[in-house]
Amino acid sequence: MPDAPTGAQAGAQAALRRAIDAHRQGRLAEAMRGYAGLLCLTPDDPGVVLLIALAEAQDGGSVRWLPRVARLSTGDAAFERLREVMLSVTAQRLSVQLENGAVDQAGAALARLVAALPPHRALLRILALARFIQGADAEAGALLAQASGLAGAAPVPEAGLERALRALERRREDHDVVGTVVIPAYRVEDCIGRALDSVDAAVRCYRQASGNRHARVHLCVVDDHSPDGTVEVVREWSRAHPDHSLSLIANSRNGGAGRSRNLGASLAMGPYLWFLDADDWFLDRHLWVTATALDRHPDIGFVRTGIRFDRIDRDITPVWRAASEATYPCNLAVRRACHDLIGGFPDEEPFNPAGPEDVAYSRALQSLFAGAKTAEPTVCYTLRDGNVLDRLKADMLTGRPPGQGAPPEPVHMAAELLIRRRLYALEAKRGLRWDGPPILPDRGGRMIEL
Numbered sequence: 001m002p003d004a005p006t007g008a009q010a011g012a013q014a015a016l017r018r019a020i021d022a023h024r025q026g027r028l029a030e031a032m033r034g035y036a037g038l039l040c041l042t043p044d045d046p047g048v049v050l051l052i053a054l055a056e057a058q059d060g061g062s063v064r065w066l067p068r069v070a071r072l073s074t075g076d077a078a079f080e081r082l083r084e085v086m087l088s089v090t091a092q093r094l095s096v097q098l099e100n101g102a103v104d105q106a107g108a109a110l111a112r113l114v115a116a117l118p119p120h121r122a123l124l125r126i127l128a129l130a131r132f133i134q135g136a137d138a139e140a141g142a143l144l145a146q147a148s149g150l151a152g153a154a155p156v157p158e159a160g161l162e163r164a165l166r167a168l169e170r171r172r173e174d175h176d177v178v179g180t181v182v183i184p185a186y187r188v189e190d191c192i193g194r195a196l197d198s199v200d201a202a203v204r205c206y207r208q209a210s211g212n213r214h215a216r217v218h219l220c221v222v223d224d225h226s227p228d229g230t231v232e233v234v235r236e237w238s239r240a241h242p243d244h245s246l247s248l249i250a251n252s253r254n255g256g257a258g259r260s261r262n263l264g265a266s267l268a269m270g271p272y273l274w275f276l277d278a279d280d281w282f283l284d285r286h287l288w289v290t291a292t293a294l295d296r297h298p299d300i301g302f303v304r305t306g307i308r309f310d311r312i313d314r315d316i317t318p319v320w321r322a323a324s325e326a327t328y329p330c331n332l333a334v335r336r337a338c339h340d341l342i343g344g345f346p347d348e349e350p351f352n353p354a355g356p357e358d359v360a361y362s363r364a365l366q367s368l369f370a371g372a373k374t375a376e377p378t379v380c381y382t383l384r385d386g387n388v389l390d391r392l393k394a395d396m397l398t399g400r401p402p403g404q405g406a407p408p409e410p411v412h413m414a415a416e417l418l419i420r421r422r423l424y425a426l427e428a429k430r431g432l433r434w435d436g437p438p439i440l441p442d443r444g445g446r447m448i449e450l
Contacts, residue, residue: 023055031055091122103133121147129161141165177216178291179272182264184257186224188278189233196237198281205284218269219246222260225253256352258345265339273336275329279382286378290333293372293450301338301369301437305331306377320396327362331379337436338369350415360419366445367423374450
């Protein structure tokens, strides 16, 4: 006959029965207290450790005991199967927590388990899901790779998490651009192809100079209700250059260059903005020179370059060259945040169709932000019948400074008043706390030479 249990053994057996009864009846806190008391007497009893961990998992509390269960090695096949069931139950419970929105709580518990346990596929995948929801995409991908690489793991068909990660990566690739070139276009079917080709050449130059062959620049063409084939030319160019990201916006009525530039900028991608008139073109180094200057000087809001003046470059007077290079929109690169802060280009009636919207924009930009200037010509300002350069050509070749000569017309006076109104309103921005380059303390302006 077996030996009769001692008093201590009988007491322990009775305590175990009471704890198991409480466990079966759902009184989990009482059951865990009973199991914990037993472990004080028999700390290495794998069965009691398993029971308290199971009650803990069912209670939905901490995961203090499960790592200890995972480290037990009994050689008992039934115990091993039960342990695997417990891990699966815990994984399911934490998955439900995620579904119910307790992302941080479940993520913290999962992280503790993954750190303490041998690699477990279900726990790794659920932790990957938590990290994805929390925005830690790289960690989520690494956890999925670890789960897939476990010895003996059968291939898993693509699940929603894998597809969501791939979708985000594709979106990042689509939107990971240096900046956007905005091209307002009106009645330019004969020359806009050349402007687009110049952007293509400038992008290739940027890739070569930067060593980043995947660098991308978005193009946004805003057709300002052209009566000719401008839109068709742009579409044909886009089809011929599928490696470029290009948006085409067609205005339903003519609104002027300023309004078109603002519309293009509102749909831009990347931190930097460039503007190119459709009858002008970039020289190869324009994007590289300007983007590099903005990269290297985080305290500036914009950078300007030199201009090559079509057919009159050797004869233009220094004062007109300086004035043009300080206001021409196409030799400018500006941080998109700075463009937004000053409100973009003015588009009121005195600035349309060919008013001083570029002057107003430049004065507003210089009133709030420091800039940089390089003498290197990186754009070509085309002399074209009826365009601004053509109308001002005679003055540019004389000694008369800009703005002197004929008395101002009412439209110019109205434009000047609107400019002053805007500058006055921008005074309220001084001292603003924001994430962009420093706002100047006054209108004195500051330019650095590159």
